Amino acid sequence: MTSTSPAVTSAPWYSEAAGFFGPRFLAEYASFMTSEITDRQVRCVTKLLGRVSARDILDLGCGNGRHARGLSGEGFHVIGLDLNRSMLEPHPPERGPDRLTADWVQADMRRLPFGQSFDGIVSLFTSFGLFENDDDDHLVIQQVSGSLRAGGMFILDVMNRDFVLEHFQEEETFSGDDASVCTHRRSFDPVTGHFTHGRTRVSAQGKTERWTSVVRLYTFDELRDRLSESGLTIMESYGGYEFQPISPTEPRMILAAETQS
Numbered sequence: 468m469t470s471t472s473p474a475v476t477s478a479p480w481y482s483e484a485a486g487f488f489g490p491r492f493l494a495e496y497a498s499f500m501t502s503e504i505t506d507r508q509v510r511c512v513t514k515l516l517g518r519v520s521a522r523d524i525l526d527l528g529c530g531n532g533r534h535a536r537g538l539s540g541e542g543f544h545v546i547g548l549d550l551n552r553s554m555l556e557p558h559p560p561e562r563g564p565d566r567l568t569a570d571w572v573q574a575d576m577r578r579l580p581f582g583q584s585f586d587g588i589v590s591l592f593t594s595f596g597l598f599e600n601d602d603d604d605h606l607v608i609q610q611v612s613g614s615l616r617a618g619g620m621f622i623l624d625v626m627n628r629d630f631v632l633e634h635f636q637e638e639e640t641f642s643g644d645d646a647s648v649c650t651h652r653r654s655f656d657p658v659t660g661h662f663t664h665g666r667t668r669v670s671a672q673g674k675t676e677r678w679t680s681v682v683r684l685y686t687f688d689e690l691r692d693r694l695s696e697s698g699l700t701i702m703e704s705y706g707g708y709e710f711q712p713i714s715p716t717e718p719r720m721i722l723a724a725e726t727q728s
């Protein structure tokens with residue numbers, strides 16, 4: 468017998484009600500989020516933050532807190548913020564001598580409740596560009612700027628649009644060990660810059676599930692201009708966590724921008 472997942476929800480794709488962020492995201496991206504990869508990312512961010520002698524850090528869209536915990540281990544005081552409770556839930560609230568931890572806040576990055584509290588704000592592994600319209604992304608940058616102390620740093624790590632388009636695959640199908648079949652369908656709208664990635668998974672029992680992510684892929688120039696409008700100047704930019712230059716062969720775009728001191 469074949470069944471289909473529940474009716475399409477009107478919840479925005481990035482809210483846990485839509486079913487993407489939460490256990491499904493953590494399972495799908497587990498191989499991109501190993502402790503080895505996370506450690507490399509934390510080392511890179513720590514080095515960049517060294518420019519501004521940072522102490523208080525906000526991890527925006529912290530997910531399961533892998534970077535927040537790593538940065539806490541480097542001696543920063545870290546707050547991890549995420550919209551979705553199911554991403555934050557695994558974190559034990561208590562602090563202990565044997566446990567490196569951070570503080571966790573459930574909030575929307577478009578409305579940051581902190582004031583000018585941070586020396587550094589990080590947005591890692593595509594936690595930016597998640598909204599339907601660019602105005603909301605700009606709002607996030609304004610909120611970031613307003614939450615940084617003078618001379619503070621914003622580290623933005625997003626997908627490199629040139630790389631995505633250069634390696635674009637419209638459709639791929641994978642078979643799981645459990646005999647499920649997952650089909651990925653991708654499209655890119657060059658007018659809006661939105662990259663849509665839909666997945667359809669059919670289990671061995673014939674149950675069909677669907678989930679989709681929609682990410683705005685910005686060019687370097689677009690981000691530089693948006694950051695600049697909010698008083699943030701890009702001081703360093705890289706194509707990966709080993710400080711490679713940005714190029715169509717590098718999957719990431721990592722920008723370190725500073726407010727005026």
Ligand SMILES: C[S@@+](CC[C@H](N)C(=O)[O-])C[C@H]1O[C@@H](n2cnc3c(N)ncnc32)[C@H](O)[C@@H]1O
Nearest residue numbers: 481488528529530549550551575576591592594
């Ligand atoms: C691609 S994940 C990256 C998570 C984490 N930075 C990492 O590297 O593992 C993006 C995160 O942004 C969170 N998110 C989505 N919309 C958000 C919003 N409006 N405000 C705050 N967090 C949001 C999601 O729940 C998710 O944890």
